[in-house]
Amino acid sequence: MERRKETGFKLTPQRLAILAYLDGNTNHPAAEDIYRDVRKSFPTMSFATVYNTLEALKRRGEIIELTIDPERKHYDPNTDPHHHLICLSCKRIVDVHKDFKINIPRAQRQGFRVTGNHIEFYGVCPDCMKKGGVDMAVFKCEECGATKEGRCKPKKCSKCGASGTMKKEG
Numbered sequence: 001m002e003r004r005k006e007t008g009f010k011l012t013p014q015r016l017a018i019l020a021y022l023d024g025n026t027n028h029p030a031a032e033d034i035y036r037d038v039r040k041s042f043p044t045m046s047f048a049t050v051y052n053t054l055e056a057l058k059r060r061g062e063i064i065e066l067t068i069d070p071e072r073k074h075y076d077p078n079t080d081p082h083h084h085l086i087c088l089s090c091k092r093i094v095d096v097h098k099d100f101k102i103n104i105p106r107a108q109r110q111g112f113r114v115t116g117n118h119i120e121f122y123g124v125c126p127d128c129m130k131k132g133g134v135d136m137a138v139f140k141c142e143e144c145g146a147t148k149e150g151r152c153k154p155k156k157c158s159k160c161g162a163s164g165t166m167k168k169e170g
């Protein structure tokens with residue numbers, strides 16, 4: 001893998017606007033959210049600029065990348081250790097500020113010195129509960145016709161075992 005030397009992080013007005021958006025932000029925005037907002041003041045700014053800035057900030061340890069949402073990466077300017085809770089329906093992410101004092105028993109640690117953890121909780125937020133909970137969909141196997149209810153598309157049919165044949169119904 002090619003390892004690029006980190007060149008100086010120049011604070012262009014566009015980058016400053018991205019930093020200002022992130023400063024104190026506890027909403028865990030995705031790159032798309034930041035792009036949508038900052039573009040209002042910088043209509044010529046590209047999505048690549050936002051993404052590259054986020055990557056640079058991440059490498060510099062100024063923001064944390066969250067992979068709790070399988071669809072999009074989210075970013076957190078709060079680099080202090082804390083955990084996260086995601087709503088599986090609307091993908092809203094909130095902070096969980098509590099030290100759970102969990103550890104890996106020595107026998108499972110494989111010689112590692114454990115220095116931290118990040119717990120990802122998931123559930124349904126109050127707003128989505130009011131709306132009736134998580135969106136469920138029915139998926140039908142094109143191969144054998146078996147159906148399965150769920151939140152996301154199954155990779156395999158649980159009946160016939162075929163891959164990539166589950167299609168959303170209706």
Ligand code: ZN
Pocket residue numbers: 087088089090091092124125126127128
């Ligand atoms: Zn929600």
Ligand code: MN
Pocket residue numbers: 028076078082083084094095
């Ligand atoms: Mn957070």
